[in-house]
Amino acid sequence: MHGRAAPHAIKGRMTGMDREPHSGLMQGLTKASLRDDLRRSLIHQPGAWRAPVIIFLVTSVLAVVLQPMLEGEVSSGLIFVLGITLVGANAGLVPAVISSVLASAFFNFFLADPVLTFRMSTGNDLAPPVIFTACAIVSGLLAGRLRDRTFLLGQTNLQLESLLETSRMLQAAPDVTAIEKALARTVPGRLGFQLSVFGVQQGKVHRLGTGDDRDGDLDLAERAVGEGIVRQGSRTAFRLDGSRTCVGALVVDNVNSVRVDPAFLEALASLAGLALERAMFASAVAEAEANARTEELKSALLSSVSHDLRTPLTAISASASSLIEYGNQLDAITSRHLLEGIVEECDRLNRFTANLLELSRLQAGGTAVNGQVLSVNDVVRSVVQRLRSRVGDREIRTSAFRSDILVHADTALFELALTNVIQNALLYSEADTPVLVHCDCERDDCVLTVTDQGRGIPQSEQARVFERFYRVKRTEASPQGSGLGLAIAKGFVEAFHGSIELISPVIGGKGTTVAIRLPIVQEAA
Amino acid sequence: MMQDQILLVDDEPALVAVLQPVLKAAGCAVTVASDGNAAISAVVAHDPDVVLLDLGLPDIDGKDVIRTIRETSPVPIIVISARHQEAEKIAALDEGADDYVNKPFEIGELMARIRAAIRRSQATASSASVFEGGPLRVDYAKREVTLMGEPIKLSPKEYMILHALARNAGQVVTHKRLLAAGWGDAAADLQYLRVYVGLLRQKLEADPSEPELVVTEPGVGYRLLVREQG
Numbered sequence: 001m002h003g004r005a006a007p008h009a010i011k012g013r014m015t016g017m018d019r020e021p022h023s024g025l026m027q028g029l030t031k032a033s034l035r036d037d038l039r040r041s042l043i044h045q046p047g048a049w050r051a052p053v054i055i056f057l058v059t060s061v062l063a064v065v066l067q068p069m070l071e072g073e074v075s076s077g078l079i080f081v082l083g084i085t086l087v088g089a090n091a092g093l094v095p096a097v098i099s100s101v102l103a104s105a106f107f108n109f110f111l112a113d114p115v116l117t118f119r120m121s122t123g124n125d126l127a128p129p130v131i132f133t134a135c136a137i138v139s140g141l142l143a144g145r146l147r148d149r150t151f152l153l154g155q156t157n158l159q160l161e162s163l164l165e166t167s168r169m170l171q172a173a174p175d176v177t178a179i180e181k182a183l184a185r186t187v188p189g190r191l192g193f194q195l196s197v198f199g200v201q202q203g204k205v206h207r208l209g210t211g212d213d214r215d216g217d218l219d220l221a222e223r224a225v226g227e228g229i230v231r232q233g234s235r236t237a238f239r240l241d242g243s244r245t246c247v248g249a250l251v252v253d254n255v256n257s258v259r260v261d262p263a264f265l266e267a268l269a270s271l272a273g274l275a276l277e278r279a280m281f282a283s284a285v286a287e288a289e290a291n292a293r294t295e296e297l298k299s300a301l302l303s304s305v306s307h308d309l310r311t312p313l314t315a316i317s318a319s320a321s322s323l324i325e326y327g328n329q330l331d332a333i334t335s336r337h338l339l340e341g342i343v344e345e346c347d348r349l350n351r352f353t354a355n356l357l358e359l360s361r362l363q364a365g366g367t368a369v370n371g372q373v374l375s376v377n378d379v380v381r382s383v384v385q386r387l388r389s390r391v392g393d394r395e396i397r398t399s400a401f402r403s404d405i406l407v408h409a410d411t412a413l414f415e416l417a418l419t420n421v422i423q424n425a426l427l428y429s430e431a432d433t434p435v436l437v438h439c440d441c442e443r444d445d446c447v448l449t450v451t452d453q454g455r456g457i458p459q460s461e462q463a464r465v466f467e468r469f470y471r472v473k474r475t476e477a478s479p480q481g482s483g484l485g486l487a488i489a490k491g492f493v494e495a496f497h498g499s500i501e502l503i504s505p506v507i508g509g510k511g512t513t514v515a516i517r518l519p520i521v522q523e524a525a
Numbered sequence: 526m527m528q529d530q531i532l533l534v535d536d537e538p539a540l541v542a543v544l545q546p547v548l549k550a551a552g553c554a555v556t557v558a559s560d561g562n563a564a565i566s567a568v569v570a571h572d573p574d575v576v577l578l579d580l581g582l583p584d585i586d587g588k589d590v591i592r593t594i595r596e597t598s599p600v601p602i603i604v605i606s607a608r609h610q611e612a613e614k615i616a617a618l619d620e621g622a623d624d625y626v627n628k629p630f631e632i633g634e635l636m637a638r639i640r641a642a643i644r645r646s647q648a649t650a651s652s653a654s655v656f657e658g659g660p661l662r663v664d665y666a667k668r669e670v671t672l673m674g675e676p677i678k679l680s681p682k683e684y685m686i687l688h689a690l691a692r693n694a695g696q697v698v699t700h701k702r703l704l705a706a707g708w709g710d711a712a713a714d715l716q717y718l719r720v721y722v723g724l725l726r727q728k729l730e731a732d733p734s735e736p737e738l739v740v741t742e743p744g745v746g747y748r749l750l751v752r753e754q755g
Binding site: 306311315318337338 | 537539540542543544546547550551581607610628629630631632633635
């Protein structure tokens with residue numbers, strides 16, 4: 001029972017007793033095991049002497065008191081043997097041996113004839129004390145060893161269990177911070193050991209995780225990386241080896257000088273090493289993935305710029321060169337169509353360039369995006385007016401306007417974002433259906449919605465439409481979207497602490513609503 | 526004269542809106558397909574003289590469209606692509622496309638490509654034994670090359686390269702096909718080809734540093750220019 005309650009008394013597993021379980025009785029009394037036992041009992045279990053001392057005193061008193069009734073020193077001796085066996089079972093080998101020696105002295109002095117002397121009288125009287133002493137020592141040794149073995153087994157189990165627990169925790173740790181946390185919950189961690197983890201990157205040792213930096217730890221870790229295990233005062237540094245190379249170092253500071261088996265710490269270090277290596281691999285993979293995404297974005301940008309600039313340019317170039325070359329063969333209506341097409345495509349180019357420009361301005365952030373107090377009404381009116389003149393007979397309805405909604409935003413960006421959203425609604429709905437622009441207040445927010453009666457956006461695509469250059473896959477001819485519109489709208493509202501969301505389908509399995517939410521600015525009183 | 530049937534495969538309404546009336550004005554009959562599947566069925570239904578194919582289609586990859594068309598039809602295919610899509614362009618040519626135009630193009634360039642494609646397919650159909658283009662004349666049967674009436678002596682490799690170019694006069698011929706023609710190995714070193722094209726230019730061009738007959742299509746191949754009469 002002591003052993004389990006006091007994990008700090010983890011016993012050295014390299015003692016003679018442990019290594020050779022079948023060795024002789026007396027071998028248990030090796031110097032090392034005696035020292036270990038003493039240390040365990042004296043230093044780390046100050047209360048451990050209480051039980052054997054009490055047992056010994058009770059036994060002695062019983063033996064003396066009961067002696068007249070039991071008629072003979074042999075019976076009293078048996079009481080002592082029982083007591084010594086109990087001491088051995090309870091406190092282990094050393095107390096048992098000590099009490100057996102004390103008991104034989106006590107027996108000889110108080111109980112064996114002649115009483116109150118250590119002197120032996122005759123040959124007849126010699127037998128009981130000698131036999132008693134032998135019995136006492138043997139039973140003490142046996143009981144003590146038995147108890148010690150049980151105790152050791154308990155300790156070994158505890159060690160294994162805590163290593164298992166640690167390995168489980170480390171396995172679940174996805175990154176360095178989690179590894180550090182898991183280590184802090186291990187046995188040494190719970191005992192107040194200071195654990196700090198170091199990583200090695202490109203030959204340089206650096207502190208990982210979030211713990212405090214302590215003087216000398218880095219130095220010790222650097223030495224450990226070179227030398228393996230380095231001890232300095234209360235600190236021990238272990239090199240952490242991964243499956244291929246050294247991945248870092250673990251510095252363990254035994255602040256309270258609690259006794260822990262070095263082999264246990266080594267095992268802990270090797271577990272930590274593997275966990276660290278795994279975490280490093282994981283972060284390398286994550287980094288590679290992030291790079292791949294950046295590359296993907298770059299190539300998307302390139303192909304979009306190429307497509308969205310070249311397509312209108314091609315139309316313009318082909319129209320203009322046709323007018324030059326076949327001018328006299330073209331009828332008046334076709335010529336006019338070609339000229340109108342040129343104007344339209346110039347407008348499209350202009351829009352795309354504006355979008356790209358605003359996107360880079362949004363990405364630059366900070367001072368590039370300037371907010372001012374704007375009337376939502378004014379912005380909506382100017383955007384809708386401009387769009388109406390451009391889209392001809394498409395219907396854009398506006399409704400339920402309160403005239404005094406003010407928000408904090410960048411004029412150009414707000415107009416562009418709203419234009420993009422309305423343009424999208426127009427592009428992705430039938431020519432004979434209207435697009436509805438509605439503005440309302442919801443608590444402290446201005447909610448601006450643009451609703452179309454198009455075919456809607458599939459659930460699976462809804463999250464991605466705000467990504468740059470993403471266009472919903474469709475099989476028919478693609479409208480002229482650039483895949484930038486909603487990305488800019490999102491960038492814009494987020495820059496001004498608003499949000500944008502998409503609801504689709506709206507009604508009867510059709511339609512899409514894009515809702516822009518911006519915080520309302522209260523007019524100064 | 527019979528109208529040339531052109532199948533325009535493009536998903537960009539703006540481009541279709543320009544090309545359709547202009548090609549009509551130039552005397553062609555135009556059918557439009559807005560995606561790859563429509564293009565494949567239109568080739569079967571209309572049996573066009575030329576296919577103009579934009580590489581960026583919404584449904585299937587342009588290369589697959591070419592491969593599928595080639596299974597049934599030798600119709601000339603002209604790919605419309607962007608300059609940066611070099612790899613896709615070459616893949617399309619290797620897949621069986623006959624030529625390409627880069628976006629943005631002028632209508633004259635496109636018409637020249639269309640005419641070259643039609644001329645070549647007619648020449649192939651009648652299995653012409655002589656090529657005549659401007660000052661250059663190549664007699665395939667006699668393996669004779671004359672420039673402004675003067676016989677030109679060509680090495681066998683030079684002749685094979687010129688032969689391949691003349692057979693596709695006005696159209697781009699990829700490095701791969703020229704290497705296969707001259708060396709029997711499409712994977713041979715491009716440097717050989719450059720050297721032999723240089724030799725060919727020495728013999729054919731008025732100014733070999735400013736070639737007017739055998740022109741380079743950077744990164745793709747070479748083209749034998751044909752001066753159009755009239």
